[in-house]
Amino acid sequence: MINKIFNELEKFKIVDWGVIYLGCKGLPIGTLSPNNVSDFACEQLAIIELNDASFISVSELCFCTEMNGEVIDMISNLCDLNSVDLTLSKKKWVVFAIKESMNHLPEDSLYGLLELNNFWNEWGESNNSPNIIQGVNNTMTPNKYYSDENYLKIISNHNLWIKKELNKLEI
Incomplete structure (x- = not known):
């Protein structure tokens, strides 16, 4: 699933070193492949200046063939050099992951919730x-919570949240 979501992030041109870093460290949906890192690094190499402080690291990542601590440290340093907001990068993953998950929710309210x-x-x-x-910050009974009506309401709230977050990401 990580590849599908990463492709969506690329399609909307919102991948940054933070997205790469978090994907390399591992997410609930998996870990990015070295090919993803290499491809992104090559794209970045084409647009950065030769005298840019990150040039050497980016050029080395163009040849990434395995995910290890050295690669993750290099990407972490690129995040620092580029002042990447990792909170925003994580938000990108979360928004697109929940968006994908919403497409595959069971119809049954119990299992969907x-x-x-x-x-x-x-x-x-x-x-x-x-x-x-x-029961968390609410007094809903299990019968009310797991009702079809509540499930549809929660799905609607999620879809509105996704739309709002996508607007914040300027997509």
Whole structure:
């Protein structure tokens, strides 16, 4: 699934070294391949100046053939050199991952809500996430929470959240 989501991020031209870094460290949906790193580095090499402080690291990453600590450290340094906002980079992954997950939710409200909760547990629930957990900061009974009506409402809230976050990313 990581490749599909990474391709979407590339399609919208929002990949940065932070997206690469987080993908290389590993996400709930997997780890980026060395080919992804190499391809992105080659694209970056074509647009940076020869005297840019990151030139040597980027050129070395063009030949990335394995994911290891040295590669991850090099990408981390590129994030620092380019003042990459890793919180924003993670948000890109989260938004596109939940967007993809929404396309595959079960119709059954019980399993769908469990899947949404699982997603947010794996990714780390942000303060502004649209997720609602039964009994957490609410007095919903299990019957009300797992109802089809509530499921549709939570799906709608997620779709609105995705739309809002995509607008923030200027997509």
